[in-house]
Amino acid sequence: MAHRIAIIGGDGIGPEVTAEALKVIRAAGVDIETTDFDLGGSRYLKDGEILSDETLESLRGFDAILLGAVGTPEVPPGVIERGLLLKMRFALDLYVNQRPFEGTAPGHAEPHSFVVIRENTEGPYVGEGGVLRKGTLNEVATQGSVNTRLGVERVIRYAFELAQTRTRKHVTLVHKTNVLTFAGDLWQRTFDIVAADYPDTATAYNHVDAACIYFVQDPHRYDVVVTDNLFGDILTDLGGAVSGGIGLASSANLNPARTGPSMFEPVHGSAPDIVGTGKANPVAAILSAALMLDFLGESAAADRVRAACENPGTGTTTQIADNIAARLVG
Ligand code: IPM
Numbered sequence: 001m002a003h004r005i006a007i008i009g010g011d012g013i014g015p016e017v018t019a020e021a022l023k024v025i026r027a028a029g030v031d032i033e034t035t036d037f038d039l040g041g042s043r044y045l046k047d048g049e050i051l052s053d054e055t056l057e058s059l060r061g062f063d064a065i066l067l068g069a070v071g072t073p074e075v076p077p078g079v080i081e082r083g084l085l086l087k088m089r090f091a092l093d094l095y096v097n098q099r100p101f102e103g104t105a106p107g108h109a110e111p112h113s114f115v116v117i118r119e120n121t122e123g124p125y126v127g128e129g130g131v132l133r134k135g136t137l138n139e140v141a142t143q144g145s146v147n148t149r150l151g152v153e154r155v156i157r158y159a160f161e162l163a164q165t166r167t168r169k170h171v172t173l174v175h176k177t178n179v180l181t182f183a184g185d186l187w188q189r190t191f192d193i194v195a196a197d198y199p200d201t202a203t204a205y206n207h208v209d210a211a212c213i214y215f216v217q218d219p220h221r222y223d224v225v226v227t228d229n230l231f232g233d234i235l236t237d238l239g240g241a242v243s244g245g246i247g248l249a250s251s252a253n254l255n256p257a258r259t260g261p262s263m264f265e266p267v268h269g270s271a272p273d274i275v276g277t278g279k280a281n282p283v284a285a286i287l288s289a290a291l292m293l294d295f296l297g298e299s300a301a302a303d304r305v306r307a308a309c310e311n312p313g314t315g316t317t318t319q320i321a322d323n324i325a326a327r328l329v330g
Pocket residue numbers: 081082085233267
């Protein structure tokens with residue numbers, strides 16, 4: 001049976017790279033049936049829709065969502081991010097943001113391979129807080145971080161389960177327990193409790209600032225990294241930078257309980273400055289589609305797509321994807 005995929009190309013280079021990713025999935029011989037959803041900054045400017053409850057309900061009926069990138073310079077920051085991307089992550093309970101990094105960091109001889117598991121439904125992203133006396137010299141702004149035992153435990157458990165499928169079986173918790181003592185303590189205690197269920201799995205802890213140094217200077221120490229929403233956001237841009245660039249960085253927003261569709265998107269943004277120039281690298285979108293194939297039970301096809309993405313050559317967005325697709329059919 002065909003996998004039913006909701007497509008949100010979005011803004012900027014999003015539609016370009018998504019079209020190339022679909023071309024590659026089809027070249028891999030995977031049977032998909034797609035439905036386009038016109039969402040993102042451009043749609044918002046057209047008729048005000050960001051993500052209505054009706055649209056959200058219809059998204060729930062799909063097997064997966066493939067997203068390009070959202071955001072336009074004409075829409076103020078936060079509107080599309082909160083109203084579309086974060087709304088999907090929260091409402092569909094996509095509590096794992098999985099971002100694999102494989103590459104050779106600058107100054108290193110050997111390639112590294114690690115995965116960051118970023119908590120995706122809590123932390124500072126929840127939007128706790130508010131503002132008082134806005135625009136005055138007495139303005140007060142607070143922005144809290146929500147950390148629940150359930151939310152922290154389920155993402156840590158996912159990280160340990162993922163480690164069981166990897167050769168090294170090693171999980172590093174990244175936080176800032178020396179300063180964020182309330183949230184950090186919950187994360188550390190929960191990590192220790194879960195780790196006790198996996199006696200064969202080695203563990204480590206790094207403060208997030210130190211992890212930034214190690215990502216650059218010693219990325220080989222990592223296998224599976226688990227961290228909170230905001231640390232994970234920042235750390236995964238760095239992960240991309242030391243693994244061949246953000247043009248290769250893929251991500252999966254997962255609902256491991258499968259109570260609804262999971263969402264797959266490149267880590268990069270909509271890059272409005274290069275729209276239509278053919279300069280966008282389609283590989284991040286293609287590798288995100290490969291993560292989608294894994295989640296849909298098409299791991300053999302996903303492995304073939306990943307293999308075809310090795311040294312994809314140079315050229316325009318379309319030329320690179322055509323080259324990858326040709327390796328799959330040929
Ligand atoms: C990401 C992005 C998003 C995030 C933005 C666009 C809201 O940076 O997926 O990493 O902060 O999570």
